[in-house]
C-alpha cells in the first residue's frame with residue numbers, strides 16, 4: 001500500500017494546498033497516514049511568514065532527511081513558502097529532498113514526483129500564472145466544510161510582510177471554474193465553503209469584465225442549491241466599500257463574519273507598515289458594516305513590536321481594541337523577514353518588551369471576548385453541525401458568526417440545528433440542541 005504523510009504550517013491557503021496534494025495523490029492510489037515512518041512520500045508544506053515558522057520547516061525537514069537514511073525508498077517533498085524562498089539552495093543544505101515545490105505549482109505534484117524518480121531532485125519554483133494552478137480534484141474526505149481558492153498572491157507589499165515575494169502578484173481564478181468546483185463539492189456533501197485568497201476583496205475575473213468582483217461572485221454562489229453557507233478570507237480594510245457591505249444584506253448564505261486585519265491601532269505605525277489606511281478610516285468602514293449588519297462578528301490580526309513602536313503606540317493599539325468590539329484577535333510578535341523592507345528599519349523593539357505588550361493586548365481582548373460570549377447566554381443560535389466534539393457525548397458546530405458551539409443532544413452532521421446557549425468558555429459556547437419546533441430533543 002502506497003502511503004503519504006503531510007505536515008502543514010501557515011495559513012488556510014497552505015492547509016488547502018496540502019488537501020489538494022493529498023487529493024491528487026489519492027487519485028494515484030496513495031492513502032494518507034499519520035506516521036511518517038510508514039510513508040512512501042513525506043510532504044513538508046512550509047510557511048515563512050515569521051522566523052519561527054521558517055525554523056520549524058528546517059527542523060522538520062532535517063528529521064525526515066534522517067529518517068530517509070534508514071528508509072531509502074522514501075521520497076521527500078519540500079513545498080510551500082519556504083520552498084519558494086529557498087528554491088534550489090535547499091538541496092545543498094539538506095541532502096535527500098526529492099521535490100522542491102513552489103505554491104503556484106502544487107497542481108503538478110504527481111508529475112514532479114514521477115520525474116524526480118527518474119532524474120534526481122526536481123525543483124519547481126518558477127511562478128506559474130496559468131489558471132490550472134488553481135485546479136483541485138474534488139475529493140471530499142467526509143467533511144461538511146471545504147476550502148475553495150478564488151485568488152492568489154498580493155499586490156500590497158506591507159513593509160513587514162514576505163508573502164508578496166513568495167506568493168507573487170494577485171491572480172484571480174475564473175468565476176466559471178469556481179462555480180463548477182463549488183457545485184461539485186456540494187454534490188459530494190459539502191454544505192459550507194470558505195473562499196480563499198491573500199486578498200479576496202481584490203477578486204476580479206478579468207475574462208468576465210471589470211464588474212466581476214467578489215460581490216458578483218458571491219451573488220452567483222448564493223444561487224447554488226444545497227449550499228448552506230459561504231465564508232471568505234482574508235479581506236483588506238481598504239476594500240471594504242458599500243458594495244461589499246451590501247453582500248451581507250443581499251445574500252442570505254454569506255456568513256455574518258468578517259476577518260479584517262488592522263495590524264496596529266497607531267496611525268504612525270500603520271504608515272510605517274504601508275497599510276494604506278488610517279485608524280479613523282478603518283473605524284468608519286467598521287461602523288458602516290456594523291450598521292448594515294448588526295449581528296456581524298469581526299476578527300482581526302495585530303503585529304506587536306513593529307520597529308520603533310513606542311509605549312504610546314501600544315496604548316493606542318490597546319485603546320483601538322477596546323473600541324473595535326472584535327470577537328477575537330490573532331496577535332503576533334513582529335518578526336524580521338529578510339525580503340521585507342521593515343527588516344532594514346533600525347530601532348527594533350526588545351523581545352521582553354514585545355512579550356509584555358503581547359500579553360497586555362491579549363488579556364484586554366480576552367475580557368472583550370468573554371463579554372460578547374456572556375451576552376449570548378440564553379439566546380438561540382443556528383449552528384451548522386460539523387460532527388462530534390472532542391468530549392464524548394457532545395457535538396460541535398459553528399454559528400454564522402464563526403463562533404464554535406459545543407452542544408448536547410442529537411443532530412445530523414451537515415444539518416442546521418437550533419442551539420440554546422447555556423454557558424461559554426474563552427473560545428467556545430455551550431448549549432443544548434432544540435429541534436425546529438423548539439422542543440428539547442432529550
Ligand code: SAH
Pocket residue numbers: 049050154160161162163197198199234261263301302303332333334335336337
Ligand atoms: N493577507 C492577509 C494575511 C497575511 S499573513 C492580510 O493581509 O492580512 C497573516 C498575518 O501574519 C498578518 O495579518 C500579520 O498579522 C502577520 N504577519 C505578517 N508578517 C509578519 C511579520 N513579519 N511578523 C509578525 N507577524 C506577521
Ligand code: SF4
Pocket residue numbers: 154155156157158161162163164198199236
Ligand atoms: Fe502581507 Fe500585506 Fe499582502 Fe497581507 S496585504 S499578504 S499583510 S503584504
Ligand code: F3S
Pocket residue numbers: 009010011012013014046047048049080081163166167
Ligand atoms: Fe505562510 Fe505563505 Fe501562508 S508565508 S501565511 S504559508 S502565504
